[in-house]
Amino acid sequence: MLLNILPFAARDFAVDLGTANTVVFAPGRGIVVDEPSIVAINTQSDKTEAVGHEAHAMLGRTPANITTIRPLRDGVIADFEAAERLLSHLIRKAQGSVTWRRTRLVIGIPSSITQVERRAVVDSAYRAKASEVHLVEEPMAAAIGAGLPITEATGSMVVDIGGGTTDIAVISLGGMVYTSAIRTAGNHMDDAIISFMRRRHGLLIGERTAEDVKIRLGSACDGEPVRDMEVRGRCMREGRPRIVEVTEPEVRDALAEPLRAIVGAVKNALECVPPEIAADIYEQGLVLTGGGALLTRLDERLRQETGVPVRVADDPLTSVVKGAGRMLDDTALLRRVAWVA
Numbered sequence: 001m002l003l004n005i006l007p008f009a010a011r012d013f014a015v016d017l018g019t020a021n022t023v024v025f026a027p028g029r030g031i032v033v034d035e036p037s038i039v040a041i042n043t044q045s046d047k048t049e050a051v052g053h054e055a056h057a058m059l060g061r062t063p064a065n066i067t068t069i070r071p072l073r074d075g076v077i078a079d080f081e082a083a084e085r086l087l088s089h090l091i092r093k094a095q096g097s098v099t100w101r102r103t104r105l106v107i108g109i110p111s112s113i114t115q116v117e118r119r120a121v122v123d124s125a126y127r128a129k130a131s132e133v134h135l136v137e138e139p140m141a142a143a144i145g146a147g148l149p150i151t152e153a154t155g156s157m158v159v160d161i162g163g164g165t166t167d168i169a170v171i172s173l174g175g176m177v178y179t180s181a182i183r184t185a186g187n188h189m190d191d192a193i194i195s196f197m198r199r200r201h202g203l204l205i206g207e208r209t210a211e212d213v214k215i216r217l218g219s220a221c222d223g224e225p226v227r228d229m230e231v232r233g234r235c236m237r238e239g240r241p242r243i244v245e246v247t248e249p250e251v252r253d254a255l256a257e258p259l260r261a262i263v264g265a266v267k268n269a270l271e272c273v274p275p276e277i278a279a280d281i282y283e284q285g286l287v288l289t290g291g292g293a294l295l296t297r298l299d300e301r302l303r304q305e306t307g308v309p310v311r312v313a314d315d316p317l318t319s320v321v322k323g324a325g326r327m328l329d330d331t332a333l334l335r336r337v338a339w340v341a
Contacts, residue, residue: 012104013094014324015087016138017121019072020163020186020291022052022086023318024094025325031318032094037163039082039089040068051089060206074183075110075165076117080124087128102131106327106338108320110165111137112181118339134338136327138162138320139169139179142289144333145323146313150174151333155277156284159266159302160320161292163187166262168269170277174336178273184261186292189214196254198236201244205233215294217251220259220301255295262292263305270306285309289319 014025017037024033035052042049044065050058058068071083091103105125109118118135125133139160140150148156151174160167163186170178190210197203197210205213209231217227228247235242266286270278286308288299293316303310313319327334 016321141323145319155280157286161290219296
């Protein structure tokens with residue numbers, strides 16, 4: 001195990017390699033990179049035109065010779081070459097002007113991925129010039145990042161709603177008592193909004209617009225005040241630009257199916273855990289992490305449907321990477337919970 005001799009140098013990193021965003025944490029410096037998991041590639045020259053925020057700004061606006069790629073789909077690598085370009089660029093950005101021949105990475109991964117998919121993550125990391133790679137399941141990292149007492153003899157439950165997957169875990173004594181994952185999460189909510197706008201309003205919208213609608217109007221149950229906004233897109237019937245007024249209840253209808261799947265997965269988890277741990281969860285509650293945890297009144301919806309106290313982590317977007325970052329400074333914890341490549 002490498003010693004962290006220079007804690008403020010860009011040597012060791014924790015990475016939350018997410019479907020929607022990739023976040024990099026450096027010991028002593030905190031979050032050093034937080035960018036969309038998107039790569040723009042020139043198909044004629046095979047050159048990387050942009051990564052992260054710059055590539056995200058190109059979505060739906062690229063010429064024929066430039067394509068924007070999301071290397072990860074449903075929490076796993078779908079495009080190995082693009083994933084390597086993404087990791088290499090973001091690690092170089094995190095290192096800044098200081099580069100090391102040996103870089104240790106702790107990478108958060110969905111709990112449901114196969115051995116083949118794990119190996120794909122590791123291979124991409126090594127091709128991105130990492131010298132040592134550890135994989136940790138995202139719900140475990142999220143629980144650590146959220147401050148849950150994972151090493152104690154008490155049950156802790158975390159629901160990590162990312163871009164591609166929703167991971168659910170019940171943890172006790174440093175191990176997973178129960179874990180499950182469904183491939184329904186933030187991106188599927190965006191897709192549901194796109195389908196709804198096409199079906200209800202005859203309006204074609206892109207990924208960026210759908211995400212904006214979700215952030216501004218998305219909610220999991222009724223509440224006040226009722227919000228609305230103008231949505232711009234292309235009219236399917238006339239083929240010209242058009243603006244329609246959309247309300248919060250409409251968007252809630254659009255999100256009904258993905259929300260039903262997430263709530264159902266949480267209920268199923270509560271039904272599967274041992275009685276003593278179930279009692280711990282009903283007393284202490286469950287914690288929501290990931291970008292999906294920010295959906296308005298999702299905690300209230302889960303509380304109503306399960307009867308369990310629910311709280312949103314203090315910083316749900318960075319819980320996974322902060323938990324992975326803690327392992328860089330805690331060798332015993334890293335050995336206990338990580339999968340060493």
